[in-house]
Amino acid sequence: MASIDLEKVLDKAWADKSLPEILQAPVSALRGVSDRDGExxxxxxxVKTVADLADLEYVRWAQALAALAPAR
Structure with a gap:
């Protein structure tokens, strides 16, 4: 399983939270996603939470397509 530096992908207020808390956090917990983006x-x-975003079919489709593409 790949590791991820949570401080690089989360807003500072969320970097020390547990994974279940992060998944239920608003998408604005992700670094670079504003409250307005979340709205x-x-x-x-x-999409209301980080988990909702991860489950969004369009995100999964885009990830699948990117995985099929030659190295960019």
Whole structure:
């Protein structure tokens, strides 16, 4: 399993939280995602939490396509 530096992907307020807490956090817990971005994701796709974003079919489709592509 690959490791991830949580301080690089999370807002500072969330970097020390447990994984279950992070998954239930608003998407704005992700570094670079603003509260407004979170509102727009909820309006467009019903995404409220980090877990919702991870489960979004469009995200999974994009990841699958990227995995099939030659190294970029």
């Amino acid at each position: 727009l994701l909820e309006e467009a796709f019903g």
